[in-house]
Amino acid sequence: MTRLSDHYGFEISTADPVAAKAFDDGAQSFVAWRADAIGHLNKAIEADPNFPLPRILKAWILHSARTAKFNAAVDALLEEAAPAVADAPERERALADAVRIAHEGNLRAGVSLLETHVATHPTDILAHRLLQFELFWSGESIWMRDIVERAAPAWTETTPDFAQFQAVRAFSNEEAGEYQTAERCGRDSVDREPESAWGAHAVAHVLVMQGRIDDGVNWLENLCGNWERANQIAHHNWWHLCLFLLERGEHDRILELLDTRVRNPESPLVKAMPDATIDLQNVASLLKRLELRGIDVGGRWKTIANFCAERVTDHDNPFSSAHDAIALSAVGRHDLVDELAGNMRRVGIETGPLGNATRSLGAPLVEAMGAHGEGDHERVVNLLWPIRRELAQIGGSHAQRDLFFQVLVDSATRAGRDVxxxxxLQDISGIGFRRVTERTLYRDALARAA
Ligand SMILES: [Fe+2]
Structure with a gap:
């Protein structure tokens, strides 16, 4: 069998040009955050059922969806790929071993395998994309930045998907607080590839951290026409636009964008996956932020609450569980919030590092979100105060986790905890947010406490 090479120059374990082309299309789609990656990978599997790599990447994508709904599918894909993996090239074996370990709940051990691989193959953008997400969901921003910076000298403008590498580099630097490098690389990514939704996203993060509100609105409004082929990252970028609009007090516009862009039930993406984890997070996060500012969101909690109710036994992502709890509490299902927190404490004992974060951080966070919904502000402070500095370990970005600080600040003022x-507010500055006392919720909390 004469093995072929993929788009990035790596030997792949198929001799079938149709399978190789379909895998390339799927890999490039995934790397660029496009919506059609799985379709291409399915074609590759069909063309050469003994080619393990499309199954491995499909397993990674389903694992990355962060929902227990796909656990059986991930297990089946890895089992089907296993016989061929033994004789596969090093990269395929590294990708297979890493997803298996990460999917068992040890995200950092999965990353460590891929880190070794990219140390010798620093231009493997596929591996960079995958390990960035595992580190993102582990709260390991410095580690994320170190890996990408170690790889950066090996890249040139002509390396395939340089624009996508710049986007990865931008976001890792942003989360690590290196805002200049992040903005430079993110803008370069979009200059080279206007459809780069991840590059646009990284710069939006820089701008929100720095409190550059008008810059953020202009940046995203100028680019939003470029995300037609993007997957749910497009919804998340609209969520980012709403964060800036929130600071400008444009609440009606946010409510309109929630229905039309952030999660439009009539859009093909939402119809294909109405319970997509990232979409539920975006909606819950925005609705809660609006309510914290006294805005009536109408019946919008009902658009996601039923999906969240189905997830009280889903413990693939404690960050998402906290958002599920917010939605369930908002519709008065405090019984389900209690059930979710109880399940997280139990399941957390049985699983690895992800389980530790689920039990020790996720469960009290879920309880705190429920307590806020019930107006028990003393309890919110008592639950969140001891864990607030460790919350990064449940994953998500600084901008996303800011919601939990907004809830905590709201409760601290309502409970009269002025000290x-x-x-x-010092903690929030320490995380990397600039102009903290100018931000709407924090500014208003300070005014109330004065
Ligand atoms: Fe984001």
Whole structure:
């Protein structure tokens, strides 16, 4: 068998040009955050059932969806790929071993395998994309930045998918607080590839951290026409636009974008996957932020609450569980919030590092979100205060987790905890947010406490 090479120059374990082309299309789609990756990978599997790599990448994509709904599918894909993996090239074996270990709940061990691989193959953009996400969901921003910076000198403008590498580099630097490098690389990614939704996203993060509100609105409004082929990252980028609009007090526009862009039930993407984890997170996060500012969101909680109710036994992502709890609490299902927290404490004991974060951080966070919904602000502070500095370990970005700080600040002021309020505002600055006291919720909390 004469093995072929993929788009990135790596030997792949198929001699079938149709399978190789379909895998390339799927890999490039995945790397660029496009919506058609799985379709291409299915074609590759059909063309050469003994070619393990499309199954491995499909397993990675389903694993990355962060929902237990896909666990059986991930297990089946890895089992089907296993016999051929033994004789596959090093890269295929590394990708297979890493997803298996990560999917068992040890995200950092999965990353460590891929880290070794990219140390010798620093231009493997596929591996960079995958390990960035595992580190993102582990709260390991410095590690994320170190890997990408170690690889950067090996890249040139002509390396395939350089624009996508710049996007990865931008976001890792942003989360690590290196805003200049992040903005430079993110803008370069979009200059080279206007459809780069991940590059646009990284710069949006820089701008929100720095409190550059008008810059953020202009940046995203100028680019939003470029995301037609993007997957759910397009919804998340609209969510980012809403964060800036929130600071400008444009609440009606946010409500309209929620229905039409952030999660439009009539859009093909939402129809194909109405319970997509990232979409549920985006909606819950925005609705809660609006309510924290006293805005009536109408019946919009009902658009996601039923999906969240189905997830009280889904413990693939404690960050998402906290958003599920927010939605369930908003529709009065406090019984399900309690059930979710109880399940997280139990399941957390049985699984690896992800289980530790689920039990020790996720469960109290879920309880705190429920307590806020019930107006028990003393309990919110008592639950969140001891864990607030460890919350990064449940994953997500600084901008996303800011919601939990907004809830905590809201409760601290309502419970009259003025000393803790001033410490919290210092914490939020320490995370990397600039102009903290100018931000709507924090500014208003300070005014209330004065
Ligand atoms: Fe984001």
């Amino acid at each position: 803790q309020l001033s410490v919290l």
